[in-house]
Amino acid sequence: MYVNEMAEEASVHSRPERKKKLGLLFWICVGWIALNVLAAILASVLPLQNPLFQNYATINAGPSLRHLLGTDDLGRDIFSRIVFGSRVSIEVSLGAMVIGFGVGAPLGMLAAYRRGKFDSVLSSVMYVFLAFPAIIATIAVLSFWTPRSLLKIIIVIGLASIPLVYRVIRSAAMTVATKDYVIAAKVQGATDRRILMKELLPNVAPIGISFLLVGIATVVTLEGALAFLGLSVNPPTPSWGNMINESLAILQTNPWLAIFPSLAMCLFLLCLNFIGDRLRAHFDVAEGKL
Amino acid sequence: MSQKQKLLVVKDLATTFHTPSGPLAAVGGVSFELEQNETLGIVGESGSGKTVLSRTIMGLQPRANVEVRGSVLLNGFEVVGASEKEKRSIWGLEVAMIFQDPMTSLNPVMRVGKQIDEILRVRLGMDRPAAKAKAIELLDLVGIPSPAERYDVFPGELSGGMRQRVVIATALAGSPKLLMADEPTTGLDVTIQAQILNLLEELKERMKMSVVLVTHDLGVVATRTSRIIVMYAGRIVEMGSTRDVFYHHRMPYTRALLEGSPKVSNPSHTRLLAIPGRPPNLLNLPKGCSFAPRCSFATDRCHEERPELEAAGAPDHTFACWNPLPVKERASA
Numbered sequence: 347m348y349v350n351e352m353a354e355e356a357s358v359h360s361r362p363e364r365k366k367k368l369g370l371l372f373w374i375c376v377g378w379i380a381l382n383v384l385a386a387i388l389a390s391v392l393p394l395q396n397p398l399f400q401n402y403a404t405i406n407a408g409p410s411l412r413h414l415l416g417t418d419d420l421g422r423d424i425f426s427r428i429v430f431g432s433r434v435s436i437e438v439s440l441g442a443m444v445i446g447f448g449v450g451a452p453l454g455m456l457a458a459y460r461r462g463k464f465d466s467v468l469s470s471v472m473y474v475f476l477a478f479p480a481i482i483a484t485i486a487v488l489s490f491w492t493p494r495s496l497l498k499i500i501i502v503i504g505l506a507s508i509p510l511v512y513r514v515i516r517s518a519a520m521t522v523a524t525k526d527y528v529i530a531a532k533v534q535g536a537t538d539r540r541i542l543m544k545e546l547l548p549n550v551a552p553i554g555i556s557f558l559l560v561g562i563a564t565v566v567t568l569e570g571a572l573a574f575l576g577l578s579v580n581p582p583t584p585s586w587g588n589m590i591n592e593s594l595a596i597l598q599t600n601p602w603l604a605i606f607p608s609l610a611m612c613l614f615l616l617c618l619n620f621i622g623d624r625l626r627a628h629f630d631v632a633e634g635k636l
Numbered sequence: 637m638s639q640k641q642k643l644l645v646v647k648d649l650a651t652t653f654h655t656p657s658g659p660l661a662a663v664g665g666v667s668f669e670l671e672q673n674e675t676l677g678i679v680g681e682s683g684s685g686k687t688v689l690s691r692t693i694m695g696l697q698p699r700a701n702v703e704v705r706g707s708v709l710l711n712g713f714e715v716v717g718a719s720e721k722e723k724r725s726i727w728g729l730e731v732a733m734i735f736q737d738p739m740t741s742l743n744p745v746m747r748v749g750k751q752i753d754e755i756l757r758v759r760l761g762m763d764r765p766a767a768k769a770k771a772i773e774l775l776d777l778v779g780i781p782s783p784a785e786r787y788d789v790f791p792g793e794l795s796g797g798m799r800q801r802v803v804i805a806t807a808l809a810g811s812p813k814l815l816m817a818d819e820p821t822t823g824l825d826v827t828i829q830a831q832i833l834n835l836l837e838e839l840k841e842r843m844k845m846s847v848v849l850v851t852h853d854l855g856v857v858a859t860r861t862s863r864i865i866v867m868y869a870g871r872i873v874e875m876g877s878t879r880d881v882f883y884h885h886r887m888p889y890t891r892a893l894l895e896g897s898p899k900v901s902n903p904s905h906t907r908l909l910a911i912p913g914r915p916p917n918l919l920n921l922p923k924g925c926s927f928a929p930r931c932s933f934a935t936d937r938c939h940e941e942r943p944e945l946e947a948a949g950a951p952d953h954t955f956a957c958w959n960p961l962p963v964k965e966r967a968s969a
Binding site: 461462525526527529530531532533534535536537540544545548549 | 694696700724725727728729731732733735736737740741742743744745746754755758759803806807809810
């Protein structure tokens with residue numbers, strides 16, 4: 347009678363390790379992001395030049411050994427300003443995502459699990475907010491909410507991202523919530539909290555993580571856009587966005603000032619998107635692939 | 637006295653879904669009883685209300701647009717109208733459920749052992765080592781080879797038959813008195829089907845539980861149930877001991893079902909008889925017998941009046957038909 351089981355057992359053991367490789371490019375991207383984050387954290391202890399020090403002897407200089415990426419129109423070191431500028435981008439994007447996910451994700455999961463009135467009321471409210479372009483809203487609020495500070499920018503962008511996170515997490519959780527294993531957990535007497543934490547959350551997490559990375563990338567660009575419009579941190583504090591903004595006036599004499607911050611932002615976003623994409627593919631639990 | 641013995645008493649149970657196109661009577665007034673340590677088969681075509689019936693007995697309904705009337709008394713607990721919180725107290729401990737598709741009834745990102753642990757730790761208050769030991773014992777009980785190693789694998793690393801065994805182990809963790817098995821073998825290979833069914837029967841004896849086996853496959857219920865309920869369009873059309881239903885059925889639908897399933901005794905190339913037509917639209921049930929439009933014995937009365945369950949010769953054998961099939965000689969049984 348157990349012949350079949352023996353065969354099954356054998357197949358469990360002999361099945362070759364199907365470890366999906368993430369690839370070299372993935373790890374290069376992870377390394378780049380890690381480097382960026384590390385540099386941002388350690389900026390003040392690293393042997394960098396003062397990003398605010400104006401050296402009028404060397405203005406608009408090209409890359410050299412003394413100034414790796416050259417200097418801007420006030421003689422400040424671009425490399426050092428890019429590193430310090432990444433602090434703003436990273437702080438704003440992480441902070442905003444903490445707010446967005448902290449509020450949007452639990453609400454989305456709860457709505458998907460509870461359904462009914464709770465879901466319809468909450469979803470309607472969220473869709474009303476979604477209907478209004480987030481960038482216009484953030485620009486409008488930040489224009490009037492002065493004096494500007496990093497915290498205010500984080501709060502505004504964070505609040506604006508809640509409906510987006512809510513929508514993505516809710517739809518992901520909805521497909522999970524109707525699965526048999528959730529019902530099975532329920533008829534074993536699992537409490538709602540347990541189902542949310544142990545059944546829904548781990549199965550929604552992969553989608554959440556890749557959306558988180560995309561979200562960070564989006565917020566980095568959004569902060570860049572705000573900075574470009576002069577609505578982010580006040581100068582002289584550097585940020586990638588306001589460096590690009592400042593470079594506009596002297597684009598013809600010193601293109602480096604535009605190129606390097608743009609390149610920094612571009613690489614950062616590229617890596618984030620690539621990581622997100624790879625992770626989603628990696629964690630895609632394809633059930634039927636036996 | 638007899639009331640005390642019954643594990644499950646279902647009375648006039650009706651489940652109606654309120655759909656945009658009107659009320660849909662998925663289960664329309666079903667009554668039956670289940671003794672302890674008994675296996676009951678519920679058979680019927682797709683859409684005859686078997687699954688809705690079993691879920692209603694469990695108390696698993698969507699939160700909105702559904703109306704349940706009647707009564708489900710499960711070991712003295714009234715399921716109909718109970719809150720989710722109250723039902724949670726019986727789920728897992730009094731009644732457990734096995735689902736149709738083992739591919740989707742296990743959490744893909746949780747190790748199988750942990751999924752069994754849950755109920756042991758949370759519901760029975762065991763500590764971690766005790767729960768793990770018990771979970772491994774359960775895996776062994778359901779016939780999983782080297783259970784201690786299997787404790788740590790993910791569902792994706794197991795085959796369908798193995799997963800269904802794990803699902804059964806999870807269901808048994810709380811030693812329920814009633815196990816609802818909703819088409820437990822439909823998603824499995826034929827060879828594995830028999831193993832799983834034998835396992836269920838063995839466990840039923842061992843753990844002294846009752847089993848409700850919901851299926852569309854008469855071959856599945858033939859040897860493993862003591863009684864069978866035949867459902868059509870949300871109603872019971874015939875109910876009786878397995879022997880009576882197989883050999884002394886009175887309802888033409890039961891006969892049609894039996895003729896539609898292959899038998900080993902058939903000569904090869906025997907054509908199976910298909911039941912002409914389709915199950916009725918539950919949104920718009922015929923006034924009379926719901927099987928009448930497809931029944932070759934139907935008379936005018938069948939289209940006008942709905943037959944109620946009436947007693948056949950044998951005890952506990954009832955059927956709902958105006959023109960029942962003739963009684964066969966009982967002596968032959």
